[in-house]
Amino acid sequence: MRIITQHSYGGPDVLTVEDAPEPRPRPTEVLVRVEAIGLNPLEPRLRAGEFPLLGPPPFVLGWDISGVVETAQTWRFRPGDEVFGMPLFPRAANGYAEFVAAPALHLVRKPASLSHVEAAALPVVGLTAWQGLVDLGGVRAGDRVLVHGGGGGVGHVAIQLAKSLGAHVITTAADAFGLGADEVIDYRAVDFTEVVSDVDLVLDTLGGDTAARSLSVLRPGGHLVTAVAEEDEELIAKFEAAGMRFSGIAVEPDPVALRGLVALVERGELRVRVQETFPFERIADAHRVIEGGHLRGKVVLTV
Incomplete structure (x- = not known):
């Protein structure tokens, strides 16, 4: 699979697309084939080394994901289910990737009324x-x-x-x-x-x-x-x-709250504003947009 990683702190250009083995889900986890990745202002700051949440590079950023369950080591989901969430935060979730292994309890089913891009923009x-x-x-x-x-x-x-x-x-x-x-x-x-x-x-x-x-x-x-x-x-x-x-408040994974947000979406009381989407390979450009400030909603990567 492809991942976006970095081997040093620095500007957006330290982010590189590389090949890596697919992760293997542990018991109670699922392997998600990622369709979209939501980006957050925290991530450029981690990339630049402003504080060591993930330790020194190399590491893979990213927490907001939406995609399709590929394999499941849990009764909560089956292959083919569309899911989204914010796994493992503040630990590394390795979300800038084509496949992510995530705890099933940190994900919920994506409603049909949300696209993968919109769903990836919502969790954090x-x-x-x-x-x-x-x-x-x-x-x-x-x-x-x-x-x-x-x-x-x-x-x-x-x-x-x-x-x-x-x-x-x-x-x-x-x-x-x-x-x-x-x-x-x-x-x-x-x-x-x-x-x-x-x-x-x-x-x-x-x-x-x-x-x-x-x-x-x-x-x-x-x-x-x-x-x-x-x-x-x-x-x-x-x-x-x-x-x-x-x-x-330091945000935590919370499937109950995620389901509450989904209920608002389905009732038409919540819509997610996406400012701009970028293909996976243009991660550096996406980070530049976030660092420019004055965002109107979210920036999302498509995979």
Whole structure:
């Protein structure tokens, strides 16, 4: 099979397509013939060596996959089943490959209403949004929710998920129209701290000073959930001193949440926005697009 690997840290050109043996699924695992691979902003940072999540090269990046079960060492799936998921994160899943061996519990059946490209775009961002809003945030009908970065991968799913929960959704974005937010604040022209107040929950997907500035828009006892500043001790102390809740989220494989997302898709309450697709061989170009920032949805590789 072909894989995309790297033998050193560096820019997009360190990513190379090479031949490798097919993986062998262990008991409780399946071998997936991959049709599409979702890419995430974390991956260029790992490629460049910003932090050693996978240890030193060589390694194979990638977690979001959608494809067809080739062989199954489990009763949960049979050969021919179409599946998708985010196996093994944060351990290496070797997702940039034509075949991936994955735990059956980290995958769910792909609904017919989702293409493989759309399905591959959903797991990391969908699970981050679900675990942030549902599991950690406990969002309920009538809550006021502020989603930062509403045009991006996590943000555009979070808007739709929060709306499905009955929340009043505000987002900061250059382009989040058509996703159901009640209020869209163009961050290029407006300071959100001057126009937003009494928010029950803020979902931060941007980092920088966004989380700290969000303190002023929360109601007393409000809750910040961040996917990018979860270990900022100074920020945590600031929120706690103000009587606010602070939660950091590191996404985990979760088939229950994935099935919840599938149910929203099938009810027409969630659609996945794909900005651009690239063939497997153009992985370097795909990474350049991600590093360019200002994404409107997800970037996906087709295999």
